[in-house]
Amino acid sequence: MKKRSGAGSQAIALPAAAAGFGELRLHAGTPQVTAETAAATSPKPPRHLGLSGKLLAFTLAFVLLAEVLILVPAVAAFRLNWLSDRLAGARTAALVLDAAPDGMISPQLTQELLRSVGAITVALKRDDTRRLLASTDMPPEVDHHADVRDVGPWQAVSEAFDTLLARDGRVIRAVGTPPRGDGFVEIVIDETPLRKAMLRFTGNLLLVSLVIAALTGALVYLGLAWMFVRPMRRLTQRMVAFRADPSHPVPEVETDGRMDEIGQAERELTAMQQQIAETLQQKSHLAALGLAVSKINHDLRNLLASVQLISDRLADIRDPAVQRFAPKLEVALDRAIAYCEHTLAYGKAQEPAPERRMVPLAPLVAEVRDTLGLGPDEAQGIGFVESVDRELEVDADPDQLFRVLLNLCRNAVEALSARSPNEPSRDQIRITGRREGAIVIIEVADTGPGVPERARAHLFEAFQGSARRGGTGLGLAIAAELMHAHGGDIQLVPGTIGATFQLRVPDRPVDLEAHRALRQHG
Structure with missing residues (x-):
């Protein structure tokens, strides 16, 4: 001592x-x-474009790209249509001039036909002959050739840009299909009216397209801002506030x-x-x-x-x-x-790591009973029943296993004391132990009211698994932690009277063999 x-x-x-x-x-x-x-750790407002600004920039970029994809082919098609209209007028004039006998059409009528077509000269090629049907007194020199009979998309676009960038007064020769038969009809025209018409068309189309694109872009931007940017901003504000x-x-x-x-x-x-x-x-x-x-x-x-x-x-x-x-x-x-x-x-x-050794279970259970004051000489009114074989040994830390059993039995005593006065025949705590192979199974049961349903979800969590008013739930949390440190587990057995907790303590294979060898040679 x-x-x-x-x-x-x-x-x-x-x-x-x-x-x-x-x-x-x-x-x-x-x-x-x-x-x-x-204030120091909260994110500063970004100096670059935010999500709304990026969305607006992308909307404008895509709208402008769509404008280019629409405007350029439209201008190219307008040029071809304009030339085709002039060639159609030339074909009509060619029919008149070709059908009339020589000398029957006065020079004044010829000039009127050329002015209606907008051409300087009109010629028709049929078979192997090329015939000049109408012409001004001094035809100018041709600066550019345009064949509208078979024009690809890229060629049409490039020639449209060539016309827009041409100088005023440039003369071009346009060739189209003849009125009938083989060959072609050609006209020589001043390109300036075509260029001015293309510029007017481009300006009008661009203005209309920009108005439509602005309305479409605004609707798309507002829709995306309402559906995505607004909730994302709300999420950001919530995260910043929660972080603070x-x-x-x-x-x-x-x-x-x-x-x-x-x-x-x-x-x-x-x-x-x-x-x-x-x-x-x-x-x-x-x-x-x-x-x-x-x-x-x-x-x-x-x-x-x-x-x-x-x-x-x-x-x-x-x-x-x-x-x-x-x-x-x-x-x-x-x-x-x-x-x-x-x-x-x-x-x-x-908790520290358990110091495990083979420990007799019956004396440990008796020590728990005496610590709680539930011995045969005590008069608490709560019965304590032990059903443990005297030869049963468990591979565990005796102090930690004692704490586990003490916590479970103390919870049982508190549950049974709630219906005071107690009767030993009705209010009992029962501890049983048995070995199943390399696992020792210990059950601590009571005849109390059991574990409420609301406490079962977090039964072995600190401060959440208490089954009584004012409890902390630390007893079961400590028991679960100590059992897990032994490689075992603890669980609530369902379908029993009161509450029954089952402890499973596995043996350590190496230590168990050494213990058995010592016992055989002892």
Whole structure:
């Protein structure tokens, strides 16, 4: 018993480690965002074009491209039609001039026919002869040739630009199909009227096209801005506001019943923000709890040291009752001191790795019963039934497995105490254990009201799985964490009276073989 005083001294020598636990408030707490911080970290308005400006620029670019694709072929077609009209008039004049006997058409009528066609000369080629039907006194020299009988699209466009860029007074020779038979009809004309007509047509078409394009572009821009830019701006504002204050409650946002990608993005953003806000709130709760635990541990270690000194003196008393309870008090103090050491040393809500060994299960269950005061000599009105084989051993850390069983049994006691006064025949806690191959299965059951349906979804999550009013849900969360550290699991067995929790603790293959070998040679 004297060696316990040394443990007490070791517990007293830990005040410097308490500072480590205070760091949990900084790491797990919600980040404090001040107005200055939010203003400094919030995104600045972009100096370049925003989404609306880019949309407008793209709309204008595509509208202008459409204008070019429409305007250029239209101007080329206008030129060909203009020449074709002149050639059609020339064909009519050629029929008249060709049918009339020589000398029957006066020079004045010939000039009238040329003016009606707008030509300087009209000639007709038939078979191998080329005949000049009408001409001015001094035909000018031809500067350019144009054949409208077979013109490709690219040639029509290039010749249209050539006409628009030509000088005034240029003379061209145009060739078309004859009135009948083979050959061709040709005219020599001044290109200036054609060029002026093309410029007027281009200006009118460009004006009409720009008006139509402006209206179309405005409608397209407004439609896209309403359908896409406006909700994207709303999403951006929500993200910026949430970044500035993530702990602020997330309001419900109307998505206008949209089922497209924008509506899905708004719904997913709302769900994500709510989940992050809940997580930050939980972390803030954990940080506050961690700070409180660090303060409690700071004062509790001194109290435990004093109680340990008293327990050392109690061990010297020869009273049988004192000798019976002193070892249990000693073990409980050792566990309490160990918990404080782990908490102060790690400074975080993480359990140390289990120190596993083969442990008899029955004495551990009996220790849980005595710790809860449910022994045969106690009068709490709650029955405790043990159904564990004395030979059953489990490969586990005894202290951690004790904590798991103690948490489950304490929850059962609280559930059964709610219908006080209790009767041992009705209100019972039952612990059973059995081995199935390399797995030990332990079941902790009670005859209480069971676990409410609302608590089952988050049963093993801290601060969310409590089944009673005012509970924290830490007991089941700690039990689940310790079981997972052993490579096992814990689950609620459905369809039972009250609540039944099943623990599965697998053996370590290597350690199990070594243990069996030691037992065989022992």
